[in-house]
Amino acid sequence: HVSGEFVIHDLKWMSGGGSKLQLTFTLEWSNPQASEHRARTPLVLRMEPQESLSATSRTRERQLIDAMSSLLPVPKVYWVDAAGTWFPEPTLIYSFAHGVTKPTASEGRVSGVGSKFGPELRQTLGRQFVEHLARIHTCDPLKHDFSAFDMPQVGSTETALWQLNRAHRIWEEDRCEEMPLMAVAAHWLEQHLPTLDRVSVLHGDYRAGNFLFDESTQQITAWLDWERGYLGDRHRDLAWITLPLFGNYDTDGKTLLVSGLVPLEQFYEQYQKISGLQ
Numbered sequence: 001h002v003s004g005e006f007v008i009h010d011l012k013w014m015s016g017g018g019s020k021l022q023l024t025f026t027l028e029w030s031n032p033q034a035s036e037h038r039a040r041t042p043l044v045l046r047m048e049p050q051e052s053l054s055a056t057s058r059t060r061e062r063q064l065i066d067a068m069s070s071l072l073p074v075p076k077v078y079w080v081d082a083a084g085t086w087f088p089e090p091t092l093i094y095s096f097a098h099g100v101t102k103p104t105a106s107e108g109r110v111s112g113v114g115s116k117f118g119p120e121l122r123q124t125l126g127r128q129f130v131e132h133l134a135r136i137h138t139c140d141p142l143k144h145d146f147s148a149f150d151m152p153q154v155g156s157t158e159t160a161l162w163q164l165n166r167a168h169r170i171w172e173e174d175r176c177e178e179m180p181l182m183a184v185a186a187h188w189l190e191q192h193l194p195t196l197d198r199v200s201v202l203h204g205d206y207r208a209g210n211f212l213f214d215e216s217t218q219q220i221t222a223w224l225d226w227e228r229g230y231l232g233d234r235h236r237d238l239a240w241i242t243l244p245l246f247g248n249y250d251t252d253g254k255t256l257l258v259s260g261l262v263p264l265e266q267f268y269e270q271y272q273k274i275s276g277l278q
Contacts, residue, residue, distance in 0.1 A: 001079060002027075002029050002030070003030060003032070004029065004030040005029075005030075006027060006028060006029040006030075007027075007028040007029075008025050008026070008027060008028075009025065009026040009027075009028060009040075010024070010025055010026050011023060011024075011025040012024050012025070014044070019049075019052050019053040019054040019056075019227070020046045020047065020048065020049070020052070020225075020227070021046075021047045021048075021049050021089075022044060022045065022046050022047075023044070023045045023047075024042065024043070024044055024045075024096055025042075025043055025045065026040050026041065026042050026043070027039075027040070027041045027043055028040050028041075029041070041078075041095070042095065042096035043078065043093055043094065043095060043096055044075070044093070044094055044095070044096050044097075045087075045091060045092075045093050046058070046061075046091065046092045046093075046094070047087055047088070047089050047090070047091040047092075048084075048089040048090045048091070049089065050088075050089060054227065054228060056227035056228060057082070057090070057148060057227075058080050058081070058082055058090045058091060058092040058227075059080060059082045059148045060148045060149060060227075060229070060230075061092055061226050061227045061229070062077050062080045062092060063144070063145055063146055063147070063148055063149070064201070064203075064226040064229045065077050065094065065226055066144070066145070067139065067141075067144035067145070067146070067201065068136065068139070068201075068223070068226075071135045071136070071139060072132050072135060072136070072223050073097075073220055073221055073222050073223065074222060074223050074224075074226075075094035075095045075096075075097050075222055075224070076094060076095040077092065077093070077094045078093050078094060078095070079092075079093045080092050080093075097212050097221055097222030097224070098212070098214070098221055098222075099212025099213050099214050099220075099221040099222060100212060100213065100215060101115070101208070101209050101210075101211070101212060102115035102116075102117075102208070102209075103115075103116075103117060103118065103121065103215065104215065112207070112208045112209015112210065113207070113208070113209055113245065113246055114208075114245075114246070114247070114248055114260065115208045115209065115259075115260050116248055116260055117208075117260050117261060120218070121218060122257070122260070122261050122262070124218040124219075125213060125218060125220065125261055126261035126262040127270075128219070128220045129211075129220075129258075129259065129261050129262060130262060130267060130270045130271050130274060131274055132211075132220065132223065133203075133206060133237070133241070133271065133275075134271060134274040134275035134277075136200075136201050136202070136203055136206075136237075137200040137201065137202075137234040137237070137275055137277060138200075138275050138276070138277070139200075139201045141199060141200075141201055141231050146231060149230060149231050150162065150230075150231070151199065151231055152196055152199060152231065152232055152233075153196070154196050154197065154198065154199060155195060155196065155197075156195065156196060157193035157194065157195055157196070158196065159196050159199075159231075159232035159233050160189075160193040160194050160196075160232075160233065161190070161193055162232075163232070163236065164186065164189050164190060164193070168186050171186075194233065194235065196232070196233050197233075198234070198277070199231055199232070200231070200232065200233070200234040200237075201229065201231060202229050202230055202231070202232055202233075202234065202236060202237045203223070203226060203228075203229050203237060204226070204227070204228030204229040204230060204237070204240075205225055205227075205228045205240070206237055206240065206241050207240075207241060207246040207259045208246065208259040208260050208261065210223065210224050210225045211223050211224065212224065234277065238271070241258060241259065241267075242256075242258055242264060242267070244256055246258075246259055247259050247260055247261075248260050250263065
């Protein structure tokens with residue numbers, strides 16, 4: 001799918017991530033979008049494993065990243081093998097992004113969950129963290145190609161029901177034993193479906209560990225892992241982001257830091273002010 005000769009250098013497996021196989025490599029080729037005759041382009045290959053923790057669509061991931069490219073720092077998508085025609089499983093290839101998921105001097109899981117940032121980083125990264133979320137949720141989906149997505153109706157409970165049905169189906173297919181509490185929970189959720197007030201773009205897993213930043217400039221350099229994104233109710237993103245699981249507590253032991261960055265109440269206040277959304 002490239003014109004002229006090409007060479008692949010430095011093919012390596014990447015660590016981290018819980019739901020995709022990832023490799024890095026450098027492609028030496030005649031890039032039609034580059035000014036020089038021969039380019040060396042660092043790339044990342046993201047491939048669905050045969051038994052994925054979260055089976056998702058590379059086409060949808062590509063459409064989300066393309067839509068966000070004018071709003072946020074995201075990798076540039078070069079190719080998508082949507083049906084696993086050329087690779088063993090569906091695959092996306094995009095540009096390599098530089099940065100770290102957590103301060104190099106800190107401890108923390110490879111996934112970035114529960115990362116601890118110092119006061120200075122919390123100040124600068126936290127502001128960007130909220131601002132970028134507001135940009136995602138205020139993006140007009142009608143101005144982008146989201147042909148691979150379902151569009152829920154405002155004023156309906158469709159988007160919540162679709163998410164409930166998805167989770168319920170996975171549970172029924174994969175459970176190993178009876179657990180009556182799950183049926184009770186599913187029934188309660190079905191009886192309390194929220195009504196959609198606005199169709200938003202959702203990241204689906206917006207948290208520390210899924211963005212890279214430059215420690216010297218304290219700037220977020222890339223938002224990654226868009227595979228769980230969809231069009232729906234922004235409150236799902238907000239509920240996910242503010243789970244204690246994905247954050248930690250300040251030195252007082254009481255104040256939840258959202259993704260280890262922003263105090264919970266401050267997060268809500270800043271989000272509403274920047275986005276104009278409740």
